[in-house]
Amino acid sequence: MSTTVEPATAGTAEPISIHGQAVRRGDRIFRGVSLFAGITILVIIGAIGIFLIWRAIPSLQANTANFFTTSAWFPDQTPNPVFGIAALTFGTLFTAAIAMVLGVPVGIGIALFIAQYADRRLASTLGFVTDLLAAVPSIIFGMWGLSFLTPHMEGLGQWLNDYLGFIPIFRNDLNQYSKSILIAGVVLAIMVLPTISALSREVLTQVPRSTIEASLALGATRWEMVRQAMFPFARPGMISAAMLGLGRALGETIAVALILSASNVINWHITEPGGNTFAANIALKWNEAGPIGLSALIASGLVLFAITLVVNTIARGIIARHAEFRESS
Amino acid sequence: MAKRIDIANLDAYYGTFKAVGDVSLSIEPKSVTAFIGPSGCGKSTVLRTINRMHEVIPRAYVTGQVLLDGEDIYGPDIDPVNVRRTIGMVFQRPNPFPTMSISENVVAGLTLDGKKRSKAELDSIVERSLRQANLWEEVKERLDRPGGGLSGGQQQRLCIARAIAVQPQILLMDEPCSALDPISTLAIEDLIEQLKADYTIVIVTHNMQQAARVSETTAFFNLPGVGQPGRLVEIAPTERIFSNPTQEATEDYISGRFG
Numbered sequence: 225m226s227t228t229v230e231p232a233t234a235g236t237a238e239p240i241s242i243h244g245q246a247v248r249r250g251d252r253i254f255r256g257v258s259l260f261a262g263i264t265i266l267v268i269i270g271a272i273g274i275f276l277i278w279r280a281i282p283s284l285q286a287n288t289a290n291f292f293t294t295s296a297w298f299p300d301q302t303p304n305p306v307f308g309i310a311a312l313t314f315g316t317l318f319t320a321a322i323a324m325v326l327g328v329p330v331g332i333g334i335a336l337f338i339a340q341y342a343d344r345r346l347a348s349t350l351g352f353v354t355d356l357l358a359a360v361p362s363i364i365f366g367m368w369g370l371s372f373l374t375p376h377m378e379g380l381g382q383w384l385n386d387y388l389g390f391i392p393i394f395r396n397d398l399n400q401y402s403k404s405i406l407i408a409g410v411v412l413a414i415m416v417l418p419t420i421s422a423l424s425r426e427v428l429t430q431v432p433r434s435t436i437e438a439s440l441a442l443g444a445t446r447w448e449m450v451r452q453a454m455f456p457f458a459r460p461g462m463i464s465a466a467m468l469g470l471g472r473a474l475g476e477t478i479a480v481a482l483i484l485s486a487s488n489v490i491n492w493h494i495t496e497p498g499g500n501t502f503a504a505n506i507a508l509k510w511n512e513a514g515p516i517g518l519s520a521l522i523a524s525g526l527v528l529f530a531i532t533l534v535v536n537t538i539a540r541g542i543i544a545r546h547a548e549f550r551e552s553s
Numbered sequence: 554m555a556k557r558i559d560i561a562n563l564d565a566y567y568g569t570f571k572a573v574g575d576v577s578l579s580i581e582p583k584s585v586t587a588f589i590g591p592s593g594c595g596k597s598t599v600l601r602t603i604n605r606m607h608e609v610i611p612r613a614y615v616t617g618q619v620l621l622d623g624e625d626i627y628g629p630d631i632d633p634v635n636v637r638r639t640i641g642m643v644f645q646r647p648n649p650f651p652t653m654s655i656s657e658n659v660v661a662g663l664t665l666d667g668k669k670r671s672k673a674e675l676d677s678i679v680e681r682s683l684r685q686a687n688l689w690e691e692v693k694e695r696l697d698r699p700g701g702g703l704s705g706g707q708q709q710r711l712c713i714a715r716a717i718a719v720q721p722q723i724l725l726m727d728e729p730c731s732a733l734d735p736i737s738t739l740a741i742e743d744l745i746e747q748l749k750a751d752y753t754i755v756i757v758t759h760n761m762q763q764a765a766r767v768s769e770t771t772a773f774f775n776l777p778g779v780g781q782p783g784r785l786v787e788i789a790p791t792e793r794i795f796s797n798p799t800q801e802a803t804e805d806y807i808s809g810r811f812g
Binding site: 440441457459 | 642
């Protein structure tokens with residue numbers, strides 16, 4: 225090579241040296257930032273747990289009743305505070321269960337319709353509308369549930385009592401059908417619908433075209449293909465979707481506080497008024513609570529925190545069990 | 554059980570676009586027929602009309618006839634689901650069901666017809682199908698492991714086992730080796746040689762040597778011009794297509810002058 229060809233090499237970079245530091249600065253910074261973010265999450269969760277335990281202890285020590293089996297809620301009663309989470313646990317789990325029973329099949333049905341059956345225009349409109357529903361603040365659902373759904377659910381409550389009254393939970397001895405656990409559960413079901421259907425749609429549309437065609441080519445009908453090729457593939461995602469919905473249903477506060485007539489009782493007759501949940505109880509009692517009252521509410525918050533952690537852990541477990549068959553693909 | 558295929562005046566459309574036009578050809582039972590031609594010439598489309606998989610794409614449809622032993626599968630009282638149950642298909646990329654084990658993959662087609670089968674019966678079908686697909690010795694120790702854990706070539710033979718487990722009358726293969734290495738390709742080609750004793754096989758391939766090795770009859774498809782529908786140029790015994798084609802376009806293609 226001669227030096228006369230300089231114009232041709234002008235503007236080209238210097239030859240890259242193979243010497244240098246193994247880890248570049250950008251990598252190190254990025255690593256540090258992501259490590260910090262990861263640790264922060266753990267610290268925050270830990271801090272919340274410690275805060276809840278710390279602030280709950282005074283009331284738990286002062287409580288003269290069994291915290292887990294008592295339904296009554298009189299923490300500021302002197303000299304002997306009496307309170308427990310039995311009715312709250314019942315109300316929270318029961319409303320959330322109703323929301324799941326009604327919301328999961330409908331939510332997955334919507335997702336399936338959008339992903340598989342609707343034509344493209346209808347699918348995108350429907351997808352947009354369900355996403356919109358997810359953005360509606362819960363106070364709106366609460367007001368709607370209270371002023372519209374409550375009067376319109378009376379007929380259903382009556383019908384359940386008349387025709388299915390032989391099943392204890394549908395019997396209504398009070399002939400009053402408003403402010404019930406059932407209505408709260410229905411409103412929660414509507415609130416979790418968009419979460420469940422949006423996430424399920426996401427995973428259902430990710431099922432590879434080749435897997436769908438494999439099933440169709442074997443002579444599967446549309447529904448058989450959905451069961452053979454789509455549901456197994458999308459199952460972990462659909463479980464996550466349901467669990468996220470459950471998380472929302474367990475923690476929903478204001479809509480339930482508006483709809484339920486807050487009474488700390490365990491009432492298996494779900495169409496009768498009454499019942500309470502952790503979140504609604506905290507919201508309704510916080511302002512009028514004394515020192516022990518606040519501590520008692522925090523103790524109930526700690527239980528709700530634990531329940532959601534357990535629910536999520538179970539969900540993770542279910543998803544992990546199916547992971548082997550997905551990752552190998 | 555192997556059936557004869559007669560295609561008459563077939564046009565296949567995707568919406569308003571005519572992908573392939575005026576195809577007429579006959580395929581003998583228990584023979585291997587290769588469809589060759591440049592990309593976009595409609596050979597895969599024609600293959601997919603034979604088991605009515607063409608129409609699973611939204612707004613895709615065909616006109617004309619496809620006769621299996623004289624019966625038009627596009628007739629008014631034909632259920633496409635039943636057509637697909639009697640015709641096996643192997644795709645370009647191996648597509649075992651990722652959530653199923655090896656043995657579940659093999660019997661996936663059998664679980665669709667609603668008949669109850671005993672465990673022993675299913676086990677024997679799994680073994681028979683995997684043996685026919687030359688895969689049994691490699692997987693017999695791990696039938697309950699995910700099908701997706703196999704190598705590409707093994708996955709494709711698993712897909713062939715799945716297709717033949719229902720004992721179809723016809724086996725359609727859409728570029729079955731294009732995602733495989735040469736050793737796996739050879740294994741599949743050997744398998745095709747054995748399978749033609751029982752099945753009518755139609756194979757789409759980009760690989761002309763493969764067509765020459767495995768098929769008795771070759772159909773050459775071509776694209777007359779951009780935006781025009783693909784055409785069947787000629788169909789003849791493979792030997793003649795590769796040694797003495799009657800059409801100039803065929804000669805150009807097989808000699809590598811285009812495509």
